[in-house]
Amino acid sequence: MTRFSKILCLILVLSLFAAMAIGSGSDSSTSSGSGTETKSTSAPATEKDESPVIAATEAPAKTEAPVKTEAPQSVEAYEVGEGKVNVYKNSIGTYWAQVCVPVTNTGSCDLYLSSGTMDLEDADGHLVDSLQLVSVYPEVLQPGETAWYYEETTLDNEPASELKVVPHVDVAKAKVKCIRFDLSDVTISDDTFSGVKIVGRVENTTSKDEKMVYVVFFLYDEQDEMIGSAFTILTDGVKAGEKVGFTASTFAAPDSVTADKVSRYEAYAYPMQLQF
Amino acid sequence: MARGNALPDIAEQRSTKRFLISALNICLPILAGLFIYLWYRPDTYLSGYVYRIIGRTVYPSDSETSIILQFLRGYAADILWAYALMFSVSAILGTGKKQMWAAAGICLCLVTLMECLQLTDFVSGTFDLLDILFESASTGLAVLIIHLFERGKTK
Numbered sequence: 224m225t226r227f228s229k230i231l232c233l234i235l236v237l238s239l240f241a242a243m244a245i246g247s248g249s250d251s252s253t254s255s256g257s258g259t260e261t262k263s264t265s266a267p268a269t270e271k272d273e274s275p276v277i278a279a280t281e282a283p284a285k286t287e288a289p290v291k292t293e294a295p296q297s298v299e300a301y302e303v304g305e306g307k308v309n310v311y312k313n314s315i316g317t318y319w320a321q322v323c324v325p326v327t328n329t330g331s332c333d334l335y336l337s338s339g340t341m342d343l344e345d346a347d348g349h350l351v352d353s354l355q356l357v358s359v360y361p362e363v364l365q366p367g368e369t370a371w372y373y374e375e376t377t378l379d380n381e382p383a384s385e386l387k388v389v390p391h392v393d394v395a396k397a398k399v400k401c402i403r404f405d406l407s408d409v410t411i412s413d414d415t416f417s418g419v420k421i422v423g424r425v426e427n428t429t430s431k432d433e434k435m436v437y438v439v440f441f442l443y444d445e446q447d448e449m450i451g452s453a454f455t456i457l458t459d460g461v462k463a464g465e466k467v468g469f470t471a472s473t474f475a476a477p478d479s480v481t482a483d484k485v486s487r488y489e490a491y492a493y494p495m496q497l498q499f
Numbered sequence: 500m501a502r503g504n505a506l507p508d509i510a511e512q513r514s515t516k517r518f519l520i521s522a523l524n525i526c527l528p529i530l531a532g533l534f535i536y537l538w539y540r541p542d543t544y545l546s547g548y549v550y551r552i553i554g555r556t557v558y559p560s561d562s563e564t565s566i567i568l569q570f571l572r573g574y575a576a577d578i579l580w581a582y583a584l585m586f587s588v589s590a591i592l593g594t595g596k597k598q599m600w601a602a603a604g605i606c607l608c609l610v611t612l613m614e615c616l617q618l619t620d621f622v623s624g625t626f627d628l629l630d631i632l633f634e635s636a637s638t639g640l641a642v643l644i645i646h647l648f649e650r651g652k653t654k
Contacts, residue, residue, distance in 0.1 A: 232591045237609055240584045243529075244613040245622050246545035247536055247576065331550060 299396045300330035304369075306388035308343060310378065311477040314417075318381050319475055322354060323449055324372040324390040328364040333397035335498045336362055336370050340391040346384035352376075359392075360439040360454070361491040362498075363401040369489075371441055373452045375475045397498065404428055404436065404461070404492040408468075413482045418473035421453045425469055425492045427461040433494035434460040438469050441489045442480065450484065451476040461494075520648065521590045524641070528583040532576035539572045574633045581610055581634035585641035594649045603642050610634040 306324035313319060322341050328334050341354040357374045364370045372390060409423035421440055427433055436457040444450050455471040473480060536545050588602040614631050617624040 229591055233588065233605070236584070236587045236591065237605070240580065240587070240609065241613060243532075243545070243580060244577075246548070247540070247543050247624075331546070 299332060299334065299394075300328075301334060301364075301394055302327045302329050303390055303392055306341070306372075306390050308386040308388050309477060310382055310386060311479075312381075313475065313478070318378040319477075320352075320374075320376055320378050320386060321451070321477060322357065322372070322374045322376070322388050323452075324388060324392070325369050325449070326359070326364070326372065326392055326394065327369045328366050331366050333366070333401050334364045335395050335397040335399065336364060336372075337393040337395075337498075339372055339393050341372065341374065342389040342391070343386050344389055345382060345386060351382060351386060352378065360437065360441075360452070361403075361493050363397050363399060363493065363496060365401050371449065371452065373441075395498070399496045399498050402429060402493055402496065404494075406438070406490050406492050407466070409490070411482050411485055411488070414472050417478055418476045419451065419453055419480060419482050419485065421471045421488075423469060423471075424466050425457065425461060426466040427463055430463050432460060432462045435495040436461045436492060437495065438471050438492045439490070440471055442473075442485045443487050443489075444484050445486045447486070451480040521586055524586040524644070525583045525590070528579035532579040532583075535571055535576040535579075539568070540576075573627075574630065577630055578633050578637040581606065581637040582641045584609065585638045586645070589641075589645055594645055599642060599645065603638055606638045607635055610638070 304325035304327065306322065309321040309323075311319055311321070320343065322343070324339075324341065326336060336359040338356045338358055341357045342350055343352040343354065345351050354374050354376055357372050359370050359372045361368075361370055372392060405426045405428055407424045407426065409421060411419060411421045414420040419442065423438075425436060425438055427436070438455050438457065440453040441449050442451045442453065451473050453471040453473050455469050457467060457469055459467075461467050533545070533549075536543055537549055540546055585602060585606045588605055589599060592598040592602050611631055613622065614626055614634075616622040617626045
């Protein structure tokens with residue numbers, strides 16, 4: 224090897240390693256964690272091999288590629304999708320509003336979602352109601368997954384116009400580990416009076432006993448629209464390795480939400496995890 | 500005649516062996532370092548680029564903070580890459596005593612320079628004296644291994 228070749232190779236090698244060293248620097252510029260509001264309502268991000276999504280029926284679930292932002296290298300990134308407010312009247316004449324707001328983890332680290340505030344506005348932008356402490360499921364969100372802020376609440380009067388939701392979400396980088404339990408023997412049926420009932424088993428696959436376990440289902444119709452949520456909390460807990468049965472049901476979902484309308488569902492089972 | 504042919508064969512075998520050992524000592528640490536970054540440091544440019552290329556993250560979402568894990572996240576990849584750098588430079592300059600000193604000097608200069616650049620806005624990251632110490636030790640280990648290998652060959 225000539226002297227010139229040696230110098231050239233040396234420069235190349237040193238440049239390569241310098242580039243590697245620079246590349247291994249923290250990408251702090253995109254780690255602010257600021258959520259970006261979007262108007263798109265993409266199908267929920269579901270990676271079959273990672274998420275605990277279980278197909279509800281034989282009908283094939285619409286599985287689009289996970290939602291990715293422009294900068295997937297960012298530590299904390301999420302998108303708040305277009306929320307929807309569905310107003311309906313129940314059998315005794317009470318007006319209800321079903322409020323759903325999706326939040327997708329578009330970053331590369333787990334996020335922790337806390338309850339948020341949902342402002343309901345009419346078509347003119349006037350505030351009609353403000354829902355405090357709206358729950359979100361699941362609380363710990365892995366990259367690519369979509370959580371839902373979901374609330375069913377009564378309205379004082381029939382709204383004069385269509386309502387829209389202005390979400391105020393609370394998202395932070397997760398300090399707790401994402402724990403998910405396995406679900407099995409899941410069957411979905413109509414509940415006695417209205418809504419949907421889901422029966423199944425949840426298995427604590429960890430080595431730790433859990434005192435309080437959440438099981439939540441998001442129900443989708445044939446158009447892949449989220450139409451409701453079924454939910455239960457196992458307050459007796461689930462011991463390590465134990466498999467326990469559960470019954471989840473919708474709270475006050477519209478009468479239109481029936482078992483045969485459910486084309487697929489997303490299910491999450493996880494222990495209560497607090498983050499301070 | 501047969502003896503005359505055997506000598507170049509031995510030299511060629513030694514050359515091939517040296518090349519293979521150098522290649523392994525360069526490639527394996529680089530790949531291992533890359534794996535550590537992808538697996539444990541999703542907040543780096545490097546991981547971001549790779550995630551973008553493969554279309555998904557491989558971060559295991561493990562929030563445990565054991566000392567071993569902290570060491571892996573903070574230092575292991577840099578240590579491996581400093582080791583690979585020393586082998587790369589010595590492969591170019593040669594493995595004589597002077598060349599080895601020169602190679603080690605160049606590596607230590609680059610390591611220190613890159614760490615000091617983190618004090619500026621030019622390179623992101625946090626200046627850490629331990630980084631320099633660990634990478635220097637890694638370079639020293641590489642020098643020792645090359646030296647032992649060369650000594651073993653000449654015996």
